[in-house]
Amino acid sequence: MKPLMFPENPQFWYETLRSMSHIAYGGADFGEVVSTAGRIEEGDYDSWHEEWMATADRVAAEAQRALDAGHTISARDGFLRASNYYRSAEFFQHGRPCDPRHDHAYDRSVSCFRAAAALHTTPRIEPVRIPYEDTTLPGYLYRADDTGAPRPTLIMHSGFDGTAEELHFSGALAAVERGYTVLTFDGPGQPGPRHHQGLVFRPDWENVITPVVDFAETLPEVDVSRIALLGSSMGGVLAPRAAAFEHRLAALIAVDGVYDLGQVSTRHIPGDREEAERLLRADSAPELDARFEQITTQDATARWAINHGMYVMGVETPRAFSASYLDYTLAGGVAERIQCPTLVCDAEEDEFFKGQPEQLYERLTCPKTLMLFTAEEGAGAHCHPGAMRLALARIYDWLDTTLAPTA
Structure with a gap:
């Protein structure tokens, strides 16, 4: 999609389009x-x-x-939009070091979302704490009704920079409207645990998802035989990694699919992949360090990604961040271990992971579907902002069919 604003800064335009996409489920207003x-x-x-x-x-x-x-509907709607706008305010605040304003904006986003959640009656939205190692992960439980009956269940998490609160607008509400129990959460490296517990990303995401599935199985509203997992953006590599080892999942959705983050961190380094990895992991590589500094001054998207990446990975240099990406891969037979039916989404104009959905799809040996979203549909950008209704309709129609009870 041609930028309608910020023509010289694709990252600013993408984040503006991202906010516009949340209009569909009450997270913004166009004006x-x-x-x-x-x-x-x-x-x-x-x-x-x-x-x-x-x-x-x-x-x-x-x-x-x-x-x-006493105008509770108006209050609910306003708090939802405010929550999303605070999320946008905080978005570019991570760097070396983080801007001290970022905690305030993030906390305001969460508090406004919880104020809105408390005013929801259908669906009911309950903040939850999910046991994880020696701490807990923050999340939200969406109940489609008050019967307590077990329903097909969707576990959702975001990726590199999204929040559990944002998932309300990019899939949670749409799923609960279709009768699903929905459990959203932030994992290590994602906003809640990173801001308040200092937890950074880990590549062995099955050790995150397994406790979440354990928690879900304790809930009466969850049909334990029909639990699906959806990961967005970088979640498109994290969720498949988890599904390769956590076989209680009945379905997997990668929006959009990612096969190997190492391809992102090595693509601008001269030489073959082996040499690029050696340089990234070396004790000293001054020429490569200088190249990263040059990239951050010339490329607005890379500038943000590197600054944010150091924050969420818990490392101190651009090269260390790029080296950390090497561990986030489904190569080496990992993708082939996924057993459940899997939907891999693909965006025609993906500016971050072009070509990777196809790589993931080709290596899957489970029942699989590749779903392409196009620019003509207004859905060609990474994770399909601007076409939320279209994208979620297709995704959840696939999930409805996949999880339909057998006769």
């Missing part, structure tokens, strides 16, 4: 997004933060006034 984006100085992280904070504060204050006056 609020356009007005905010129109006040932002292109490429200026401070301007981005300040303008999204201003909009979020205004919308949150209006929601609070509505709540105080």
Whole structure:
């Protein structure tokens, strides 16, 4: 899709489009997004933060006034939008070191979402803490009704930069509307555990998903024979990795599929893959370090990805971040271990992982489907922002069919 705003900064445009995509399920309003984006100085992280904070504060204050006056529906809707706008305000605040404002914006996003959740009656949305190692992971349980009857269940997590709260707009609400019990959560490296527990990403994601499935199986609303897992963005490699080893899953959805993050970190390094990996993992590689510094000044998307990547991986240099990506792969026979039916989504104009959905699909030996979303449909960008209704309809129609009870 041709940028409608921020023509010289594809990352700013993508994040604006991302906010627009949340209009479909109540996470934004078009005029609020356009007005905010129109006040932002292109490429200026401070301007981005300040303008999204201003909009979020205004919308949150209006929601609070509505709540105080007893207008609960208006309050709920306002808190949902404010939550998403605070998420946008925090988005570019991670760096070396992180901007101290990022915790405040994140916490406001969570508090507004929980205020909205408390006002939801259908579906009911309950904050939960999922036992994980010696701590817990934050999440939300969506119940389709009050019967307590077991239903097909969707576990959802995001990827490199998304939040459990954002999943409300990018799949959770759509799934519960279709009768699913839904469990969303943030894992290690994702916003809740990273902000408040210092937990960073880990490649062996099965050790994250297995405790989540354990938790889900304790809930009366969960049909333990029909639990599906959906991972978005970087979750498109994390969720398949988990499914390769956690065989209680009845279905897997990768939005969009990712096969090997090492391809991302090595593609701009001269030489073959083996030499690139050696340089990334070396004790010293001054020429490569200088190249990373050059990339961050010339490429707006790389600048953000590297800064955020150091934060979520818990490393101190751009090269260390790129080296960490080498461990996030489904090569070496991992993809072939997935047993459950798997949907791999693909975006025609994916700017981050072009070609990787096909690589994952080709290596799967389980029942599999490759689903392409196109630019003509308005769905060609990574994870299909701007076409949420279309994308989720197709994805959940596949899931309905896959999890349908057998006669």
